[in-house]
Amino acid sequence: MALDRETAMQVASVLSRGLPYIQRFTGKTVVIKYGGNAMENEDLKSSFARDVVLMKLVGINPIVVHGGGPQIGELLERLNIQSRFVNGMRVTDAETMDVVEMVLGGQVNKEIVSLINSHGGMAVGLTGKDANLIRARKLEVVNRSPELERPEIIDIGHVGEVASVNVDVIDMLTRSNLIPVIAPIGVGPDGASYNINADLVAGKVAEAMKAEKLILLTNVAGLKSKEDKVLTGLTAKQVNDLIEDGTIHGGMLPKIRCALSAVENGVRTAHIIDGRVAHACLLEIFTDEGVGTLISRN
Numbered sequence: 001m002a003l004d005r006e007t008a009m010q011v012a013s014v015l016s017r018g019l020p021y022i023q024r025f026t027g028k029t030v031v032i033k034y035g036g037n038a039m040e041n042e043d044l045k046s047s048f049a050r051d052v053v054l055m056k057l058v059g060i061n062p063i064v065v066h067g068g069g070p071q072i073g074e075l076l077e078r079l080n081i082q083s084r085f086v087n088g089m090r091v092t093d094a095e096t097m098d099v100v101e102m103v104l105g106g107q108v109n110k111e112i113v114s115l116i117n118s119h120g121g122m123a124v125g126l127t128g129k130d131a132n133l134i135r136a137r138k139l140e141v142v143n144r145s146p147e148l149e150r151p152e153i154i155d156i157g158h159v160g161e162v163a164s165v166n167v168d169v170i171d172m173l174t175r176s177n178l179i180p181v182i183a184p185i186g187v188g189p190d191g192a193s194y195n196i197n198a199d200l201v202a203g204k205v206a207e208a209m210k211a212e213k214l215i216l217l218t219n220v221a222g223l224k225s226k227e228d229k230v231l232t233g234l235t236a237k238q239v240n241d242l243i244e245d246g247t248i249h250g251g252m253l254p255k256i257r258c259a260l261s262a263v264e265n266g267v268r269t270a271h272i273i274d275g276r277v278a279h280a281c282l283l284e285i286f287t288d289e290g291v292g293t294l295i296s297r298n
């Protein structure tokens with residue numbers, strides 16, 4: 001579709017103003033965690049896919065790690081399987097694990113791959129089982145309730161944490177101009193599947209790839225205070241205090257923990273941003289002040 005002269009001038013001006021940002025980020029890796037809650041509607045999904053394609057086109061290496069918690073919840077409900085969370089992690093028995101693998105590796109992964117490809121990108125979908133991309137070990141959750149005489153380990157089933165990331169596979173894909181889209185399922189030493197929180201996978205992939213940025217797209221404007229204000233530029237100590245006093249809870253817990261770990265392990269910055277805003281990823285990259293909550297080492 002041809003642009004009229006005035007619109008073309010505006011587009012040219014906007015593109016030109018993006019040049020310093022493109023120069024700053026070209027050749028750098030950006031890991032984007034696309035949360036299930038941010039996949040709100042078709043327009044938002046399209047704007048996300050277009051952002052990823054544009055990033056790739058200007059020389060940035062986007063790596064997508066997706067969630068799908070609400071989508072898993074929907075199918076479990078349809079199948080009449082009860083589900084509950086401990087510390088933001090879904091308790092995962094064998095039956096639930098089958099559903100998790102179907103929804104994340106099948107439905108959600110392929111939907112995102114198709115979306116990116118329909119906007120002109122070349123995405124390849126993987127779970128952590130493909131080429132042993134994500135090796136996992138069982139996650140131990142410790143209950144430190146003051147009511148207990150001593151801390152107790154809670155068994156939450158087939159839930160894992162990342163033991164290692166096969167960086168070579170991701171490198172091979174990105175060098176071939178492909179965009180990796182990773183579902184957060186890990187493979188244990190015995191070949192078994194592990195359900196891993198997608199934030200944790202995104203954080204570890206960002207660390208292993210020495211990413212410039214880790215962008216966590218979610219369904220809130222950022223990390224919020226008790227007064228509902230978006231907080232940014234927090235120190236690790238301030239974050240820990242917010243966890244202690246319960247301001248940070250539920251799904252925000254793994255998000256904030258993985259962001260802190262990422263910046264302590266070589267990722268330059270981590271950002272928790274609102275995926276319900278169109279072009280959230282580009283807004284983050286193409287503004288000096290960024291959007292949402294910034295977490296950096298200092």
Ligand SMILES: Nc1ncnc2c1ncn2[C@@H]1O[C@H](COP(=O)(O)OP(=O)(O)O)[C@@H](O)[C@H]1O
Pocket residue numbers: 035036037038067069217218219220222223224225247248249250251252253
């Ligand atoms: N301090 C906080 N600031 C913002 N959100 C918080 C906070 N504590 C808990 N949350 C919850 O964390 C949720 C985001 O996590 P989650 O639902 O797992 O999203 P996603 O699917 O994007 O990973 C928010 O919708 C909110 O309900």
Ligand SMILES: CC(=O)N[C@@H](CCC(=O)OP(=O)(O)O)C(=O)O
Pocket residue numbers: 034035036037066067068069070072088089090100159160184195196197198199251
């Ligand atoms: C162990 C665990 O909780 N796994 C998550 C995996 C999906 C996920 O993390 O999705 P969101 O990012 O959309 O929340 C789950 O079963 O819901």
